[in-house]
Amino acid sequence: EVQVVESGGGLVQPGGSLRLSCAASGFNFNSYSMTWVRQAPGKGLEWVARIKEDGSDKNYVDSVKGRFTISRDNTQNSVFLQMNSLRVDDTAVYYCARENWILDYWGQGTLVTVSP
Amino acid sequence: EIVLTQSPGTLSLSPGERATLSCRASQSVYSNYLAWYQQKPGQAPTLLIYGASSRTTGISDRFSGSGSGTDFTLTISRLEPEDFAVYYCQHYGASPPHSFGQGTRLEIK
Numbered sequence: 001e002v003q004v005v006e007s008g009g010g011l012v013q014p015g016g017s018l019r020l021s022c023a024a025s026g027f028n029f030n031s032y033s034m035t036w037v038r039q040a041p042g043k044g045l046e047w048v049a050r051i052k053e054d055g056s057d058k059n060y061v062d063s064v065k066g067r068f069t070i071s072r073d074n075t076q077n078s079v080f081l082q083m084n085s086l087r088v089d090d091t092a093v094y095y096c097a098r099e100n101w102i103l104d105y106w107g108q109g110t111l112v113t114v115s116p
Numbered sequence: 117e118i119v120l121t122q123s124p125g126t127l128s129l130s131p132g133e134r135a136t137l138s139c140r141a142s143q144s145v146y147s148n149y150l151a152w153y154q155q156k157p158g159q160a161p162t163l164l165i166y167g168a169s170s171r172t173t174g175i176s177d178r179f180s181g182s183g184s185g186t187d188f189t190l191t192i193s194r195l196e197p198e199d200f201a202v203y204y205c206q207h208y209g210a211s212p213p214h215s216f217g218q219g220t221r222l223e224i225k
Contacts, residue, residue, distance in 0.1 A: 035214075037161075045153075045161065045204050045216040059212035095160055102151045102208055104172070106160040 002026040002105045006096045009110030012086055020081040020110060022096030029077040030054070033099040036070065036081050038092035039109075046092075050099060051079060064090075086114045118143055118207050122217035128225040135192040137220045139205035144185045149209035152181055152190045155219075156201045164203075165190065192222075200224050 008020040022034065036048040049060045049070040058070050069082040079096060091114045097103040119142040129135055139150065148168040153161040163172045165181035168188055178193045192199055205217040 037216075044202075044219040045155075045206075047206070047213045047215055050212055050214070061213045061215075099208075101149070102163055102166045103153075103161075103206075104163050106162070108160055 002098065004096050004098060004105055004107035006094060006107040006110040009094065009112045011113045011115065013116060014086060014088055014114055016086050016114070017082070017084045018086065018112060020083065020094055020096075020112070022079045022081075022107060024077045024079070024096075024098065027098070027105075030074040034070075034072060034079040035097045035099045035103060036079075037095045037097060037103070037106075038090075038112075039095070040089070040092040043092075048094070049081065083112070086112075088114050090114050117213060118145065118211075118215060120205055120207060120215055120217035122203075122205060122220045124220060125218070126221045126223060128223050129195055130225045131195050131197055133195050135190075135195055135199070135222055137190040137192075137203055137222070139183075139188040139190070139217050141186040141188070141207065145188075145207045146210050148184050149207055150181075150183070150188050151206045151208060152179075153204045153206065153216075154199075154201050155204065161204065166208075195222075197224075 003025045035050045051070045067085045072079040093109040095109045096107045098105040121140045123138045150168045152165040155161040169181045202219045208214045
């Protein structure tokens with residue numbers, strides 16, 4: 001059974017940092033790209049970042065470029081999102097998803113709250 | 117970067133009725149790489165349709181997708197109570213970011 005489980009969310013002050021983790025199981029992890037998607041409270045979905053199977057290519061939405069870094073460890077079947085210089089408008093549930101062209105398996109999300 | 121615009125923002129219908137949701141792209145979607153997701157309150161999105169018109173395994177045939185180029189449609193033929201949710205379109209494939217539309221809320225009338 002494919003499973004994707006996020007962790008690492010929490011409350012952080014503006015300007016602070018947080019590292020999200022996503023543990024995957026039930027599939028050949030190093031054969032899939034992985035994506036982070038976020039959803040601000042009461043808002044729609046926003047594609048945030050994607051990392052290719054071997055970590056060789058990374059893409060970001062403009063609003064997080066230079067602040068967020070996506071990475072992966074294929075030996076631990078995990079993908080990470082390092083978030084620096086956090087802003088109030090980064091407050092959201094962050095979802096990790098397997099990318100099989102489309103996002104076919106999603107975790108349940110982890111809440112990041114950026115507040116003074 | 118492709119911008120997806122969904123309409124209407126909210127659709128109020130009764131069970132048994134037919135729902136038609138629209139997704140318009142600011143430029144042609146490469147190879148019709150357009151997906152539809154359903155999201156219920158407090159849950160992660162789930163994939164319904166990919167390639168503009170292919171249903172994911174396990175999705176009811178009441179759901180159908182159509183369109184090409186810049187105009188896409190999700191149709192739900194006979195609404196069931198469990199279909200009332202928020203629906204998002206997304207383009208994928210080449211050229212990230214793979215943006216989502218802003219969503220259509222399907223509510224019970």
